[in-house]
Amino acid sequence: MNAFGPKAWVQQHWDWRAATNFMFGGTGAGLLAVAAFASPAPELAFEVALLLIAAGLTAVWLEIGRKLRAVHVMFNPLTSWMTRESLAAAVLFGCAIAYLAFGDAWLRVAAGIAACAFLFCQALILRASKGIPAWRMPEVVPLILSSGLAEGAGVLLVFDAQPVVLALFGLAVLVRSLAWSGYRGALGQPGAQAALEPAGKLLMQLGTVAPLALLLASLLLPQAAALAGIAALAAGWRLKFVLVARASFNQGFALPQLPVRGAR
8 A cells, every 4th residue: 555745844842952851861871870880989870970960961951841731740740751760760860869968878879879869750751752663662762772781881980990880881892782683673763774884883883892802902091981971971972962962853744545526
């Protein structure tokens, strides 16, 4: 059956500012989660994570036409993943700042759990966007989760290359590559495929192969661990930017049948 209709076009509601929230916020949440459970001294990591998350939320706030209406995002916890993301952010900041002030171990764990919840909400924000084929796929959830953790562990390597962090980073990078392969294989929209392909190749080469090679090199040259983290971070940010701002083609529409005038 033939289909008629215009080609899908990239949505115009979310631009680089929304992408920045997924880039900075996802990395910050991943950093805080990994630091909370793997770093013996996570104070600096917590501070950097909070700055990244705050920068991401500020960027998406700048996208709002009427800035004072941003508080309305808190009013729909039963239906909106954006509301749940905002609530997770509030808990995250509260627990993390309290931990930095008082140092209680349970606050550290609570902040880590809230960071995981924040990252999960970000993934479900995309999954719930039914009008964008590249976002609504179930495979986008493990991709966003694994990318946030890989990016966060990569940032942590810059100033805390403990063996457990190295192991978690390597595992997260491998899982992210598998998540990308599953996502890419399920993506059926040609426009989104074409937009994502260069970023996907970069993710596999600069964001997977290079970091794993640098991890091995770090056994002889410890500074290589930081380079591995930076490479994984750069590739992850590139993929997220393209996914949100360049590959976000809408569904478009099709007309399976056209009306035909009857003969007079």
